[in-house]
Amino acid sequence: MHYHFFxxxxxxLIIYDRYYQGTAKLSANDMxxxxxxxxSVHLISAQITPPNLRKTGLxxxxxxxxxLFCYQTTTGVMFCLVSDPNSQDMxxxxxxxxxxYSDYVLKNPFYETDQQIRIEGFDQAIDRLFLEKAx
Amino acid sequence: MARKSxxxxxxxxxxxxxxxxxxxxxFTYGSLVVKLIRELENISEVNRQLETMxxxxxxxxxxxxxxxxxxxxxxxKDTAEVIAKTxxxxxxxxxxxxxxxNADENEFSLILADNPLTEFVELNExxxxxxxxxxxxxxxxxxLEMVRIKSVCTLERxxxxxxxxxxxxxxxxEKVQDEYEPDDD
Amino acid sequence: MKRTTVxxxxxxxxxxxxxxxxxxxxxxxxxxxxxxxNSDAQELxxxxxxxxxPLGAKFLELVCFRxxxxxxxxxxxxxxxxxxxxxxxTLFNKNADELEQxxxxxxxxMISEKEPxxxxxxxxxxxxxxxxxxxxxxxxxxxxxxxxxxFPAKVSAIFKNDEESRKTVFLVKFNSDTxxxxx
Numbered sequence: 001m002h003y004h005f006f007x008x009x010x011x012x013l014i015i016y017d018r019y020y021q022g023t024a025k026l027s028a029n030d031m032x033x034x035x036x037x038x039x040s041v042h043l044i045s046a047q048i049t050p051p052n053l054r055k056t057g058l059x060x061x062x063x064x065x066x067x068l069f070c071y072q073t074t075t076g077v078m079f080c081l082v083s084d085p086n087s088q089d090m091x092x093x094x095x096x097x098x099x100x101y102s103d104y105v106l107k108n109p110f111y112e113t114d115q116q117i118r119i120e121g122f123d124q125a126i127d128r129l130f131l132e133k134a135x
Numbered sequence: 136m137a138r139k140s141x142x143x144x145x146x147x148x149x150x151x152x153x154x155x156x157x158x159x160x161x162f163t164y165g166s167l168v169v170k171l172i173r174e175l176e177n178i179s180e181v182n183r184q185l186e187t188m189x190x191x192x193x194x195x196x197x198x199x200x201x202x203x204x205x206x207x208x209x210x211x212k213d214t215a216e217v218i219a220k221t222x223x224x225x226x227x228x229x230x231x232x233x234x235x236x237n238a239d240e241n242e243f244s245l246i247l248a249d250n251p252l253t254e255f256v257e258l259n260e261x262x263x264x265x266x267x268x269x270x271x272x273x274x275x276x277x278x279l280e281m282v283r284i285k286s287v288c289t290l291e292r293x294x295x296x297x298x299x300x301x302x303x304x305x306x307x308x309e310k311v312q313d314e315y316e317p318d319d320d
Numbered sequence: 321m322k323r324t325t326v327x328x329x330x331x332x333x334x335x336x337x338x339x340x341x342x343x344x345x346x347x348x349x350x351x352x353x354x355x356x357x358n359s360d361a362q363e364l365x366x367x368x369x370x371x372x373x374p375l376g377a378k379f380l381e382l383v384c385f386r387x388x389x390x391x392x393x394x395x396x397x398x399x400x401x402x403x404x405x406x407x408x409x410t411l412f413n414k415n416a417d418e419l420e421q422x423x424x425x426x427x428x429x430m431i432s433e434k435e436p437x438x439x440x441x442x443x444x445x446x447x448x449x450x451x452x453x454x455x456x457x458x459x460x461x462x463x464x465x466x467x468x469x470x471f472p473a474k475v476s477a478i479f480k481n482d483e484e485s486r487k488t489v490f491l492v493k494f495n496s497d498t499x500x501x502x503x
Contacts, residue, residue, distance in 0.1 A: 109350035157335035
């Protein structure tokens, strides 16, 4: 089950978010706080990486009730998904979302890079990906 | 475990991808070039504009490329191979040869024997300064910049101007190391 | 060795590129025109039509050359059928959906295509903003074909929303002296 999907651009701003299962939408202020905290955690994780190991930044955050997964692209965009703790394949779902992003968002001439994404076709593709088929 | 060669990967992604009539693509590009010649002051402006438009495309195209391919480029040689065998194949259906490396291995040439963009194109004398394929140079520069490689790409030889083949020269200026490794493993 | 030139090419050969290559090129063209048009939708559509027009004559020649059954310019109806059938097949790998004549204005025909079409699949504004249709580029191609077949017409691309689906209608309005005696 998936609760929340969002995209963070390469300068650390959330440019897209989508909520499922009745999850409450973050307010604009909370969103800024959240994305900057996420960025800090990402930075800290690099700092505490033991020597001679790859610094991959934040990838998974586990709690008893949910799991946050971050997929970072080579170009610096982050695709993040909040799901229940038993969720599998979060990485491949995020990669799939990356493909939809490169189709619906980056091939859209009316989308301005690094701005908020408001594209109907993209919403539909993302919903198809994260909405449970059977309840 | 051996990684798939760039060639094999290019072949696979090409077979999977949705296609469109190459003439529609080539004529659309031709129509753009004619529009720019009509609207801009001189041919060097047209060349510049084509490169800029390619650059803008490259900035976006790289994510499309990375989201659909599994690649890691450790060296400039890897990068060149991926552009030539996977990149060109994935989008244009053709591959290039990588040649003419300099001693420092930060400059190379891409040789295009066959190119769908120049289908049915002929340049007359008035346009001998036109760099018809400058868009491709821009795409390479833009795409590399997004993976933190600063480069310059120029059209060195041009089959539209009587050269036996088309040669794009890529010069890598600088590679900026990223603090993080991406999740592309 | 003899160099191969454009004249040596096998005209019958069918080539393809990835649809992504077209989308990126088209998207950049739209962005360029949008800047030129100072974000004016009508002016953007006009520029896209203008870019499409020269493709018409080229495809008319090519498709007729390849397909012996497509004879050129018999009459208006034949020409429209050619656009709706063989041409659409060549350009988009499918037939267009409907070809109709306006029951009130006999000089007006409609070719419709279900969305998502090639030009509108990604190059679209949010829902509700139906005032801009990037199919204007295809409208230009149709206009170019009709012009080189000597049936000058004005073609425009407009969205039409049904309850469930959305389509683009290419409205073909012939010049009044075209329609007399040709149909």
